[in-house]
Amino acid sequence: MKTIFAKSVPGRSAFCIESEAPKAADMLPAGLLRKEEPRLPQCSELDVVRHFTGLSKLNYCVDANFYPLGSCTMKYNPKFTEYVASLPGFTRLHPMLAQMGRSVGCTQGALECLYQAENMLCELTGMKAFTLQPMAGANGEFVGVKLIAAYHKAKGRNPKKMLIPDAAHGTNPASAALAGFEAINIESRDGMVDPDAIVAAIQKYGDDVAGLMMTCPNTLGLMEVHLPRIVAELRKIDALLYYDGANMNAIMGKMRVGDVGFDVVHLNVHKTLSTPHGGGGPGAGPVGVSECLVPFLPAPRVRKGQDGAFYLDYDVPQSIGYMGPFYGSFGIMVRALAYMLRLGAEGLTRASEYAVLNANYLKKRLEKTLDIPYANRLCAHEFVASAPEGTRALDIAKALLDRGFHAPTIYFPLIVHECLMAEPTETESKETLDSFVQALQDIMLQARSNPQALLDAPVTLPARRMDETAAARNMILTEDMG
Amino acid sequence: MPYIPHTQEELHEMLSVVGVRDLDGLFADIPPEMRPKQFNLPKGQSEAAVCAYFEGLAAKNCPDIMSFLGAGYYAHDIPKAVDALSGRSEFYTSYTPYQPECSQGTLQAIFEFQTAVSRLMGMDCANASVYDGGSAIFEAAMMAVRATRHRVLVVDEAVNPIWRVMLASYISSLDLELKTVKQEKGVSRLDALMAAIDDTTAAVIVQNPNFFGAVADYTQVFAKAREHKAFGVISVYPVMQSVLKTPGEMGADVAVAEGQSLGMPLSFGGPYLGIMTCRKEHIRQFPGRIVGRTNDLDGKTGYVLTLQAREQHIRRAKATSNICSNQALCALRSLIYMSLLGPCGLTRLAENNMALTRYAVERLTAIKGIELLNDAPYGNEVALRLPMPAQSLVDALAAHGCVPGYPLGRYYPGMENVLLLACTERNSRQQIGMLAETVGGLL
Numbered sequence: 001m002k003t004i005f006a007k008s009v010p011g012r013s014a015f016c017i018e019s020e021a022p023k024a025a026d027m028l029p030a031g032l033l034r035k036e037e038p039r040l041p042q043c044s045e046l047d048v049v050r051h052f053t054g055l056s057k058l059n060y061c062v063d064a065n066f067y068p069l070g071s072c073t074m075k076y077n078p079k080f081t082e083y084v085a086s087l088p089g090f091t092r093l094h095p096m097l098a099q100m101g102r103s104v105g106c107t108q109g110a111l112e113c114l115y116q117a118e119n120m121l122c123e124l125t126g127m128k129a130f131t132l133q134p135m136a137g138a139n140g141e142f143v144g145v146k147l148i149a150a151y152h153k154a155k156g157r158n159p160k161k162m163l164i165p166d167a168a169h170g171t172n173p174a175s176a177a178l179a180g181f182e183a184i185n186i187e188s189r190d191g192m193v194d195p196d197a198i199v200a201a202i203q204k205y206g207d208d209v210a211g212l213m214m215t216c217p218n219t220l221g222l223m224e225v226h227l228p229r230i231v232a233e234l235r236k237i238d239a240l241l242y243y244d245g246a247n248m249n250a251i252m253g254k255m256r257v258g259d260v261g262f263d264v265v266h267l268n269v270h271k272t273l274s275t276p277h278g279g280g281g282p283g284a285g286p287v288g289v290s291e292c293l294v295p296f297l298p299a300p301r302v303r304k305g306q307d308g309a310f311y312l313d314y315d316v317p318q319s320i321g322y323m324g325p326f327y328g329s330f331g332i333m334v335r336a337l338a339y340m341l342r343l344g345a346e347g348l349t350r351a352s353e354y355a356v357l358n359a360n361y362l363k364k365r366l367e368k369t370l371d372i373p374y375a376n377r378l379c380a381h382e383f384v385a386s387a388p389e390g391t392r393a394l395d396i397a398k399a400l401l402d403r404g405f406h407a408p409t410i411y412f413p414l415i416v417h418e419c420l421m422a423e424p425t426e427t428e429s430k431e432t433l434d435s436f437v438q439a440l441q442d443i444m445l446q447a448r449s450n451p452q453a454l455l456d457a458p459v460t461l462p463a464r465r466m467d468e469t470a471a472a473r474n475m476i477l478t479e480d481m482g
Numbered sequence: 483m484p485y486i487p488h489t490q491e492e493l494h495e496m497l498s499v500v501g502v503r504d505l506d507g508l509f510a511d512i513p514p515e516m517r518p519k520q521f522n523l524p525k526g527q528s529e530a531a532v533c534a535y536f537e538g539l540a541a542k543n544c545p546d547i548m549s550f551l552g553a554g555y556y557a558h559d560i561p562k563a564v565d566a567l568s569g570r571s572e573f574y575t576s577y578t579p580y581q582p583e584c585s586q587g588t589l590q591a592i593f594e595f596q597t598a599v600s601r602l603m604g605m606d607c608a609n610a611s612v613y614d615g616g617s618a619i620f621e622a623a624m625m626a627v628r629a630t631r632h633r634v635l636v637v638d639e640a641v642n643p644i645w646r647v648m649l650a651s652y653i654s655s656l657d658l659e660l661k662t663v664k665q666e667k668g669v670s671r672l673d674a675l676m677a678a679i680d681d682t683t684a685a686v687i688v689q690n691p692n693f694f695g696a697v698a699d700y701t702q703v704f705a706k707a708r709e710h711k712a713f714g715v716i717s718v719y720p721v722m723q724s725v726l727k728t729p730g731e732m733g734a735d736v737a738v739a740e741g742q743s744l745g746m747p748l749s750f751g752g753p754y755l756g757i758m759t760c761r762k763e764h765i766r767q768f769p770g771r772i773v774g775r776t777n778d779l780d781g782k783t784g785y786v787l788t789l790q791a792r793e794q795h796i797r798r799a800k801a802t803s804n805i806c807s808n809q810a811l812c813a814l815r816s817l818i819y820m821s822l823l824g825p826c827g828l829t830r831l832a833e834n835n836m837a838l839t840r841y842a843v844e845r846l847t848a849i850k851g852i853e854l855l856n857d858a859p860y861g862n863e864v865a866l867r868l869p870m871p872a873q874s875l876v877d878a879l880a881a882h883g884c885v886p887g888y889p890l891g892r893y894y895p896g897m898e899n900v901l902l903l904a905c906t907e908r909n910s911r912q913q914i915g916m917l918a919e920t921v922g923g924l925l
Contacts, residue, residue, distance in 0.1 A: 001586075004594050004821050013824040015561050017907055021837035024725035024829070028836075028859050032697050034728050037825040038602045045563055048821045056572035058586035063571035069580070076485055077575055080529045085749075086565075089540025094551050095751035096888060101873060103880035109542030110750045123523050135613035135752065138794070138806040142652075149655045174794035174804035178624075180655040183799040223511035254509045256518045274485075278811030279588040280578035280610075280771070282753030298651075321651025325616050325644050325740075326751025338536060344526030347484060353505040354486050357493075360500040360508060378500075378508060401584050409580070412795070429487035430496060456779075461583045464778040471776035471788040475765065477607040478597040482775055 001058070004041045004051050005479050014045035058462045059279075060406045066432050068362075070382045070409035070421030071169065071219060073249045073271030075355075078342065081275070081335035090334060095326040098312055111310035114302045114327055117286075117337045124340070124348065125265055126258025127288030132328030133298045137246065140266030140285025141175035141213075143298065143323045147264055147289060148211045148240045149179055150296040150320050159210040159239070163201055165193045167220055167413040169246060172213045181210060188415060191374050192218065195226040198233055211240040211263075217250050217380035219413045219421070220373075221359065231261035240264065240293075248272040249425070250356055250381035253349025263290045273336035284329040284336065298323045354426035355381040358433060362424050365437045369444050373416065382423035384416045391447050391454070393418040398457040398465065399446070403439040484526070545748075548913055549885040550842070552863050552904025554615065554642045554693065555754075556721070556743045558831075559907055561822050564745045568815045578771070578807050582786045583778075588810060589785035592773040595817040602723050602820070603737040604730025605759035610771035610808040612756035615740025616648035619687060619717055621758060621803060622736040623649060623658075625767040626685035626713035628802065633658050634682045638675060640665035640692035641717065643893035649687075658684075667856040668694030668865045668900075676706040685713035685735075691722055694890075694902065695839075695863030696856065704733040713764075720744050720757070720816075721835070722861045724828035729759070736760045745819030746812055755812035766792060769803030831907060835862035838905035838914065845918035846903075849925055855900055863904040865890065869925065872901040882920050 024033055043051070060067065067074035085091075089109060098107040118130040134140035145162065152159050162181040164172050166188055173183035184205070186197045193214065202209055212234055216224045224230070234241055243257040243265040249272045257265045269275050270283035277283070289297065299319040300312040312327075343351065356379075363383040367375055370385035387393045397407030397420070408422040424433060447454050458464065476482035488496070493505075502508055527535075549557065568574070572587055579585030579592075596608040612618050623635050635653075637646060639662050650660055663674050670692050679686055686707045691697045704714030713735040718726070721743045729737030741755030742748070760768060766789070774788035794801040823831065839862045846852050851869030868875060872889030879886050891898035905914070 001590065003590065003597070004817075005597060008824075013826045014563075014822040016823065016827040017830050017834050019830055019834035019837070021830070021833040024833050024836065027833070027840065028697060028725070028861075032699055032727055032859055033725055034604070034723075034731065037829055038724055040598055040601065040823070040825050040828065041821040042824045042826075043821055045561075045822065048818065049563060049567065051821070052567040052591070052818060053570070055587040055591055056567075056570045058584075058590070059572040059576045059588055060581075060584035061572045062575040065584075067577070069577060072577055074575075074577060078485060078529075080533060082569070084533060084536040087536060087540035089543045089545055091747035091749050092545030092557065093543050093750040094545075094549060094555060094557065094748050096551055096553055096555070097547075097549075097885065098750075099892070100876050100880075100885065100889075103877040104547075104885060105880075106544035106547055107750070109539035112539055112542070113536075120523060123521070126518065135617070136805075136807060138804045139613060139617070142804055146651075146655065153655075169806075170794035170796070170798045170801070171804050171806050173799035174797075174801045177799040177801075178804050180657075225511055227516070251512070253518065253521055255512050255516055256521070259519045260516050276574045276811070277577040279573050279576050279585075279591075279814065280807040280810035282613075282809045282812055283807065284753075321654065322616075322644065322647045323651060324752070325614055325648065325754070329752040330750040331747070331753055334536070338532050340523070341527055341532045341535065342484060342529060345521050345523035347526040348523065349521075350483060350486060353508065354488060356508045357488075357496055357500070357505060360502075361496045364499050364501075378502070378510060397581065398583065401581060406584060407581050427485050427487065430492045458583045462586050463583045463782065463784040464780050466582045466778050466784050466786045467776045468786050468788065471774040471786050472791075474774070474776070475762075475789070476775040477765070477772060477788075478593070478600045480597065480600070481607065481762075 001054055003479060007047060007051060008042040010042055012042040012044055014043060014048055065404060065406050066428060066436055067406040068408050068422045068424050069406060070423040071246055073423060073425055075274055075425035076427035077274050077276045081338045084338045085331045085334045108310055111302055113334055113337060115304060115310055117333050120340050121286055121288055125288050126256030127265060128291045129294050129297060130286050130288045131297045132286045132333055133324040134285035134287055135324050135329050136281065136283045137266060137268040137285040138171040138175060140287045141171055142178055143287045144242050144264040144266050145176050145179040145181060146320045147293050147296050151240060151293055152210055154318065159208045161205045161208045162210055163212040166415050167218050168213060168215060172244060191220045191222045192224050192226060193230060195229045198230055202233060202237060207237060209237060209239045211242055213242040213244060215244040215247055217247050221379040221383040222374060222377060223380060227260060247381060250352055252352040254352060258290055264293055269332060269336040274339045275332050275335040282329055282332055284332040296320050351426045358424040358426060358428055359383055362422060362433050366440060369440050382421060385420045386416060387418035393420050395454040396420060396443055399443040399454055400439060402458040402460050405436055405439060547883055547885055550887045550903045550905060551885050553888040553902055554740060555748060556904065556906050557748060557908045558743055560745050563822060564815050564818045567818050568811055573811060573814055579787060582784065586784060589773050591814050591817060593775060593785050595813045596773060598817055598820050599757050600759050602720060603759045604728025605737050606762040607765060608759040609768050610773055611813040612758055612770055612805060613809060614754040614756045615717060616645040618738035618756035618758050619645050620649050620652045621769045622715045622738050623685055625736060625764060627658060629764060629767050630684045630711055632682050632684035632712060634661055634684060636661045636663060636678045636683055636686040638663055638670050638688045640670045640694055641687060641689040642693045669696050669856050669858045670698055672703055675703050679706050679710055679712060681710050683710055683712040685715045687715045689717040690726065691719060691861045694865040695860040696858035697726060697861055699727055699732060701732045721828065722832050725832045735764060741816045744816035746815060753809060753812055755809050755816055767802055770805040771808045835906050838909055839864055841911055842903060842905055842914045845914055846921065849922045851925055863902060866901045866903060868899050868901055871898045878924050879920060884917060886917060
């Protein structure tokens with residue numbers, strides 16, 4: 001499809017304000033002005049509507065396709081939460097109105113939303129307090145490891161090692177590095193964190209171990225059964241436990257991370273609490289902490305006064321500072337709160353139960369079609385599979401696209417050969433899962449009868465396989481670079 | 483059971499395929515001692531009840547209070563087509579475009595976004611966006627630190643103080659130093675900025691218009707940075723950028739912006755949009771997602787996520803950033819917004835708001851005791867010195883249903899009597915007249 005720039009017609013504008021204002025050159029010195037106006041698209045409103053409607057039709061999405069992308073929890077996003085977040089009482093509210101003192105008391109409803117969200121997240125996870133400031137999951141991880149750093153610093157220590165399992169998301173070591181830690185790789189055993197490897201690392205690095213970042217259930221979709229021992233070992237050296245909430249959709253109402261000994265947790269509300277993924281953001285990554293980390297939380301905290309009025313408390317002397325500009329991705333948190341209120345304790349528990357049911361059912365049905373490691377164990381909300389001998393995960397993924405399904409996550413975690421990682425979520429029906437199984441069976445038959453067909457896939461979509469090598473070599477990143 | 487499709491028959495059939503007795507049997511790996519100590523969330527409610535609850539909360543806010551509050555975040559009109567198009571399921575419920583063949587819509591939109599913001603800033607290229615204007619400054623600073631191996635960040639005190647606090651917070655556990663160069667009456671001191679740059683400088687960080695609304699040309703500052711192999715980093719206000727000298731023309735290495743004003747509602751602080759653009763030679767230091775144009779097997783033009791070797795899912799601890807995604811839907815909104823306005827629309831908007839601000843200055847400085855803080859050129863925001871604490875004026879005007887601007891004392895000790903006032907197209911000459919009359923009556 002032609003770009004919006006190629007469709008521009010000089011002189012068109014869909015939205016130009018009627019104004020008596022003089023030209024910029026009459027209001028500012030010439031030396032401060034740009035030489036030519038910016039070469040933005042010039043279109044009528046219908047031009048723009050047609051263009052973006054056309055672009056949208058090139059996408060798969062949850063509303064149209066099964067989207068079993070492992071670790072991403074692509075569940076259905078209820079429509080009503082969009083209505084709630086779009087109320088003008090929220091969308092038109094300037095964040096600084098809440099910083100103008102009590103005289104300008106026009107943000108009480110918004111502050112109540114934040115307060116409620118924090119309370120509900122605490123109960124959901126068993127943590128003592130939450131900051132809603134982090135703007136995404138990875139941003140939450142960064143905030144979490146910063147809190148761990150602050151904890152040790154307050155005790156007069158400066159440990160530099162962060163233990164990270166080999167099955168962890170890449171964001172874990174990247175976040176740890178960004179906060180000044182050295183990531184120490186912990187090898188898995190039987191698809192789980194090996195407590196003996198933890199002990200060995202503690203023996204090797206001693207007091208230089210700041211903490212451990214864990215995903216539980218892990219990225220292989222397995223519950224970490226050695227967790228109690230791991231917690232005990234880290235407690236011995238006063239190292240802290242970080243819980244990566246990417247897989248939280250597997251445990252709601254079944255396990256609270258605060259109850260089992262984690263000190264800090266980030267949630268991906270776009271996964272667990274069903275806020276829209278938006279093509280890759282915006283999400284939100286609120287961070288919960290146990291008692292020992294509360295003093296270090298980012299400022300401000302939202303508080304409720306004696307009189308029942310809500311206010312922002314900037315007096316957090318040991319705070320790690322501002323991790324976002326204001327009080328979090330408010331519009332996203334409103335949607336998450338609405339989802340939690342709609343489902344309640346029972347509904348959230350049920351979400352996890354059916355997410356795990358769907359994953360186990362799918363895994364069982366695919367046992368004869370794909371190579372499934374740890375097949376004898378129950379999985380959590382997702383599971384990993386290897387492409388059978390002679391086939392590649394990439395080709396299976398592309399063949400699925402041709403059959404109307406988004407592919408599972410491929411080549412992650414790195415420790416599984418030709419990995420496909422599938423997460424069906426609770427909102428998918430049995431017939432969708434059955435048709436997905438059927439599609440994979442067809443693909444594997446085709447792999448034997450007509451291997452070339454697999455290498456050619458996809459053939460039914462707006463685009464065929466892309467030359468990614470050329471993309472990296474030629475680096476055409478804007479209309480003006482090619 | 484909201485959003486769960488399973489019937490009882492299906493449930494039992496699936497349980498028997500899996501080989502467990504009941505749903506809780508799926509959680510056999512979580513022993514009793516690891517189960518929740520309590521789980522006292524409220525009972526679920528109907529959709530209508532939840533909507534009513536939020537309608538009640540929204541009604542407790544008064545978003546349409548007459549306001550001259552900007553300070554980096556501006557109340558602009560957003561064409562309804564922005565909501566209509568960005569709200570389409572295909573954009574709204576898809577994810578990061580890992581599979582390009584079924585994500586060309588998102589990929590091409592990001593490529594067009596990269597083009598639009600690069601042209602607006604006069605820079606070579608852009609990434610797919612980061613979280614917000616503050617994190618964009620941090621990411622730019624880290625680019626500079628990696629590329630130069632220097633450890634001092636020279637920051638103008640006239641950069642948005644919220645972003646400066648964010649920057650300080652973000653780098654607090656790294657071996658870096660923040661050197662803040664004092665502003666003078668809200669004007670950035672170019673000479674002092676230049677004097678602060680030496681061979682230890684990783685980047686010099688400025689903002690245009692600065693937090694006080696003052697407009698300047700930072701060309702000399704960036705030239706001095708280049709002499710010391712340091713980066714010139716600038717944050718801009720995208721609407722004003724339609725008329726102001728571009729970061730590219732000034733010789734900046736990295737130009738960033740808070741993109742909220744390009745079609746994002748204020749929404750009480752987020753989600754917002756971090757725009758990042760840079761010169762071509764720095765591309766491998768760029769954080770986050772980047773989309774590139776290429777061809778498919780049939781030779782047809784298409785788009786992919788590219789240069790992924792920089793990123794956390796490949797490079798892990800050695801990545802250029804820990805960012806996993808971007809603000810795709812916000813970036814899309816800004817692209818649609820820029821496409822609807824075009825160069826003419828965005829330019830006229832900037833001019834309209836500048837003219838309104840000049841009218842506000844004319845009316846308010848006619849009141850005895852109110853004067854401009856400085857005589858620097860300004861855009862649509864300006865700092866006014868009052869004969870009283872700005873917070874007192876805010877308190878007094880609250881009763882009249884008006885917020886006159888932002889009291890600067892909070893972030894600039896000694897400026898308790900200074901008010902930061904901004905105008906946008908959501909203000910009018912009539913409103914300004916009312917503001918001036920009310921303030922005049924109080925003084």
